[in-house]
Amino acid sequence: MANPVLPSSGALSPLGLDAVRLAPGFWGDRVALNREVTIAHAHEWMEREGWIGNFRGELPRRGREFSDSEIYKLLEAMAWADHPDFAELALTVVKAQEGDGYLNTRWSGSRYTDFEWGHELYCYGHLIQAGVARLRTHGQDAFTEAVRKAADHVCRRFMDGTETCGHPELEMAMVELYRATGVERYLELARRLLERRGLPALGPIHLGAAYFQDDLPVRQATTLRGHAVRALYLACGAVDVAVETGDDQLLEAVRSQWERAVARRTHLTGGMGSRHADEGFGEDFELPPDRAYAETCAGIASIMLSHRLLLATGEVAYADLAERTLFNVLATGVALDGRSFFYSNPLQVRVPAEPSDGINLGHSGGLRSPWFAVSCCPSNIARTFASLGSYLAAADPSGLRIHHHTPAVIEGAGLRVAVETGYPWSGGVAVRMLADGRGRLSLRVPAWAEGATVGYGPAQAGDLARREAPFPAGARDEAAARTRIVRDATPGYAVVEGEWRAGDVVTLDLPMAPRWTFPDRRVDALRGTAAVERGPLVYCAESVADEPPLADLSARLAPPVEHAGPSGVVELEVEAVLGERVSAGWPYSSRPAQPATTGTSLRLVPYHRWGNAGPATMRVWLPTAG
């Protein structure tokens, strides 16, 4: 089955990518853009920067020590997207492999001499994930054989001993290769790598052992910590090992780490990571909006982790966080034209960025960049969109669960349905049966959706009147009007059970009124502010060229007003007051700041759309007036 994550057990079973076909809509458009634009864009930049040339032996070698992994992530993206450039690029990689299976363009002459920073096993991890993608979309070929050979080399070299890699990633890749091939040594190596970590397994570094999660064994840790991507990839591997080995204690450990990190170390956007210095989580309640790191890759890794926990447990909270992160980190990470990217995703930008078309040597978050010296995010975005369908729905023993509402045709658990919706701009979702069938249909009702309703027929859904195919655009209201029962749907799942005939429709209505959101008072950096959310979207004030200057504005907590923006986007307007600007030689005084009084208003846009209109200031958390 074509899906990056196929556990052999768990509460939910994934569907194949061919069973979830996205139609035009919020996510379908993004996935198409990824296939048509972003993959080629990444391919071009990797060639231009010499990272592909490294595999051809071009000298001097270019790029960072982990640049091989970008090619592998791109290959994974191409495999899931059935992209025509896969074969040639894969061949370039295969040719660089050494006789014993070793494959790395940076460390070939000095294998395994730097476990802390070398990223060799990390690179194998991404190579293997690309190999699994190819196996599951195409079957064996020279590339998958090379991947197996590399994996076998790694097993021989690392099955015994105490070594592991400074960057987790190989763990989940090895489990997935085991799932794809049935070869148990891959699972065993993943298990051993996981158990070694934190004994400790790595040498001291200036960022501290927690940076690469080597401060504690994974099953003893109580929260996610250190470098966010490393922490989340490790947790993914732990879930995978736990599921395949039936290790409930390990699964529980990761679940409580997730819970604590979500409760104390996660930005409103779902972004994770508060420190630039180590791309790390920081401490509980350390959630600065301006220096939020919230790396795009960490958002992707968080989605990967929540998805694994959702499959293992069937608990909807994991899908809630995944949705928040999909809309507010993944969708933010790439520009509307698919050709530039955010590495970090701050929740406040004070100074408009300097535009540049060149490579970004750093990670600054004021404007998207076409490429980075460390360009992990674009290829991660590419492979995530290429496999996005795998996150939308899953099967449970009684039927089909739809977690993310976007236009698509979904087939699973004996049902075949079309989802039609303008979500996230509007809150109505219609799920139409495309064939007769029997089974439970569970539609996720997000945690914020207090007051949602689900509409369906009385007693037995099979009694529902048939609808004409194809489902006409705009027919959602019509369908809703004709259904016979509308009942409250509380956050969780709206479950409708019965026998279905082709044309039957289930409707879900999610309340989309904008809402003010306040931080826990332990979040020092957000004291005295509030943010606006609408549906699954976080909104922000964006001020192009800082006109009006955002530093002078405070918001009144009146209900935001909706405005139609471009392309069906809903924008919001909030009442605001303009503060007098105090000019002084010292920013501290014995007089508290005076409240502002001049009334004005402030336009808010969905956070994921900010930064597409040129250099701007931005803030998600608005100081509140009075």
Added chain:
Amino acid sequence: MANPVLPSSGALSPLGLDAVRLAPGFWGDRVALNREVTIAHAHEWMEREGWIGNFRGELPRRGREFSDSEIYKLLEAMAWADHPDFAELALTVVKAQEGDGYLNTRWSGSRYTDFEWGHELYCYGHLIQAGVARLRTHGQDAFTEAVRKAADHVCRRFMDGTETCGHPELEMAMVELYRATGVERYLELARRLLERRGLPALGPIHLGAAYFQDDLPVRQATTLRGHAVRALYLACGAVDVAVETGDDQLLEAVRSQWERAVARRTHLTGGMGSRHADEGFGEDFELPPDRAYAETCAGIASIMLSHRLLLATGEVAYADLAERTLFNVLATGVALDGRSFFYSNPLQVRVPAEPSDGINLGHSGGLRSPWFAVSCCPSNIARTFASLGSYLAAADPSGLRIHHHTPAVIEGAGLRVAVETGYPWSGGVAVRMLADGRGRLSLRVPAWAEGATVGYGPAQAGDLARREAPFPAGARDEAAARTRIVRDATPGYAVVEGEWRAGDVVTLDLPMAPRWTFPDRRVDALRGTAAVERGPLVYCAESVADEPPLADLSARLAPPVEHAGPSGVVELEVEAVLGERVSAGWPYSSRPAQPATTGTSLRLVPYHRWGNAGPATMRVWLPTAG
């Protein structure tokens, strides 16, 4: 004259270290501790870590690429302190010099191949400052000859061309060597290095050209920016060049950079630097208390810069900032036992640090460390305390100015005085004439000291009744009672002019009531908080082992109550309320945080004393209740 900074012109003239003899008191005790403990402590660690062995050719070379500079800063400290270990350590350095004057234990085999990160010219700068200290305290010897030889090598190599060093430092050192020797090429090289910078002179780095102030020529920049120590050292060099070349435009440029950085980029403690990732300033009003970097070295560099600007202009605001930084950064940087150090000086610590007696590979600020892998701060502290007397007073054309009130005997501008005071714990300062004399006495009245008074005789100070020598302890009140005029002294200088007889006393009374201080509302990270200051000291809540948990407490803005702490220290108590702890799975909600109501109190200690009682939480900025 024994003083690190001897400009050939300017509003004020420095006094030699032999003319400012510190007596027991706040600073005198610290200076004695430095000479007796800290210098030897640093010497031992540099030997233990092999950084001194590098000069003996021991292999493998140890320490970072700039570790030579630590030995030079220690030598400078030893020279100012007339420390007996100077000669032997200096000889070790001299022996490592190459025939053409080149001296660097890291780059000997690959000279000048990495200007961005190599720190070669930076190391020469510290070598030269040590040489100047030796010249001015002892005169020529083999070490000062080696320093001259090195300086001449550097002049030959870098007088022409476009190269400079990624870390400014050589500029001010070369100017001082010019001042000490009269050799004009040293000044000329400093001038050229300064003018080259920002053209740009260095290659691209991932932290951006502003990191090492290579984004703009120094005279075009409008604020201090990038790496804080680099920015401040460069500004010091610019002032020195401006003063020696009569370049008023350059001086004005640095003055406005100082003004803007002080108004927008300086923590309440005087600490500079808000970002860990680049040890940098960050943006205007980016002043997070928890992630305040406020590197000890940046505080020292800020004191150096303010001192230079004070000498050049005679404007008291520079001394005000220097005092704030002396008491709240320099004094904080070293433990009460002189054997451990803060690298960064955050204004909030949420989680008690793990104690460790070993080398600190990072810079974390939760507890002081005996040594660091990058150990710039301890040796910088050592050289600053060893020359601290140079900051206390200066001469202007009409008399003596005392900028920092601490027990000392000071001789300058034809006056010889003893200063007696319990400052900063009490606000009374008595300055007693130790000899007959004539001239103006100017005592600094800090900007916060609204309501200060100065006491002295009528019309002519020479009319004052004579006092018996020696000045008895506690006689300040008696002296104050007998003086004939007490008048208001507004912030700036309290100036008393006249003819003096030995025994005459001038008293200054500074109001020491604790005061609440509020941040500018543009400082997002401090919204809804206030801090307490008393005299020149910033206070903080310190909670050993986080009992009571600081995260649960908010302060009421009632007047703080004073308590006598250990060793004459004044501690404060403020009213507080205890918030209910909200436990939730997500730190954001549609309900604003509820105000706390349970009354309690909170003990505050001087910020510079925190962290001496074991692992603790701490905060300078207290959330305000209601």
